[in-house]
Amino acid sequence: MSASAIFFYILSISILGAGLLAVTTKKIFRSAIWLLFSLIGIAGLYFWMQMEFIAAVQIIVYVGGIVVLIIFSIFLTQQSGKQMARPSIGRIVFSLLAVCIGFALTYSLLQPYVFQPPSSAPVDMSVRNIGNQMLSTTQHGYVLPLEVVSVLLLAAMIGCIVIAMKIKTQAK
Amino acid sequence: MNEVPLNHVLFVSTALFFIGMYGLFTRRNMITMLMSVELILNSVNINFVAFNKYLYPDKLDGVFFAIFIITIAAAEAAVAIAIIINLYRSHHSIDVKDAEEMRF
Numbered sequence: 624m625s626a627s628a629i630f631f632y633i634l635s636i637s638i639l640g641a642g643l644l645a646v647t648t649k650k651i652f653r654s655a656i657w658l659l660f661s662l663i664g665i666a667g668l669y670f671w672m673q674m675e676f677i678a679a680v681q682i683i684v685y686v687g688g689i690v691v692l693i694i695f696s697i698f699l700t701q702q703s704g705k706q707m708a709r710p711s712i713g714r715i716v717f718s719l720l721a722v723c724i725g726f727a728l729t730y731s732l733l734q735p736y737v738f739q740p741p742s743s744a745p746v747d748m749s750v751r752n753i754g755n756q757m758l759s760t761t762q763h764g765y766v767l768p769l770e771v772v773s774v775l776l777l778a779a780m781i782g783c784i785v786i787a788m789k790i791k792t793q794a795k
Numbered sequence: 796m797n798e799v800p801l802n803h804v805l806f807v808s809t810a811l812f813f814i815g816m817y818g819l820f821t822r823r824n825m826i827t828m829l830m831s832v833e834l835i836l837n838s839v840n841i842n843f844v845a846f847n848k849y850l851y852p853d854k855l856d857g858v859f860f861a862i863f864i865i866t867i868a869a870a871e872a873a874v875a876i877a878i879i880i881n882l883y884r885s886h887h888s889i890d891v892k893d894a895e896e897m898r899f
Contacts, residue, residue: 628798635807642811642834646818651827655850665837677861684865689872696876697826700883710821718820726813738801738850743814745852756855763868765859772866779870
């Protein structure tokens with residue numbers, strides 16, 4: 624087993640362990656920190672697959688944006704040291720059952736499948752190529768989804784402001 | 796990278812998906828449910844990038860799908876947190892059991 628494979632297994636164990644702790648720990652702030660470690664591990668997985676651009680986007684958007692947003696909203700809405708209520712035993716048992724059965728079903732379908740190895744030469748995964756294809760208007764260009772997603776981001780931004788805005792009552 | 800078969804990467808992403816599913820089933824706090832949704836979206840991203848890298852290294856489509864999923868996840872998290880803060884203002888709680896006006 625080479626160093627690359629060992630690195631992959633260490634990364635996957637840390638991703639799954641941190642994810643499992645993020646959904647099971649009792650304190651909500653610790654849950655956010657475990658989620659942070661899990662997302663960093665996923666960024667490491669992208670680095671391991673030599674997808675540097677996706678890894679950088681993952682770190683910037685998830686680790687630097689979403690987790691910080693979640694931590695701020697935890698601070699705004701509740702005491703971070705407070706223990707969360709334990710879910711009932713019946714709910715734990717049945718969700719564990721559903722999750723295990725779903726995982727077994729999916730993985731038993733996945734395991735015997737033989738993937739065809741690629742036949743063509745790999746393309747250059749540099750940022751220049753990604754940017755060129757994203758902004759090209761030819762057949763495999765992604766300029767229309769880019770525009771649509773930019774409109775979606777604008778709508779989400781305005782929607783956030785409108786939803787979270789405090790309506791001042793006229794005190795006269 | 797070639798020593799690890801694709802099935803092992805898919806095992807990791809499937810396990811992460813169902814971990815997020817377990818969190819979505821058991822948690823009753825809206826912020827922790829949002830975290831579970833983020834885990835699920837990340838497992839899907841791992842799938843896209845792994846399929847692109849292993850099976851179609853001559854294309855970039857998986858990368859674009861991953862980028863768009865990350866963008867939409869960011870927008871979704873921002874809107875969800877705005878709703879959570881608004882709910883906390885009116886109910887003084889972000890537990891889903893306390894928000895039951897529109898339940899039936």
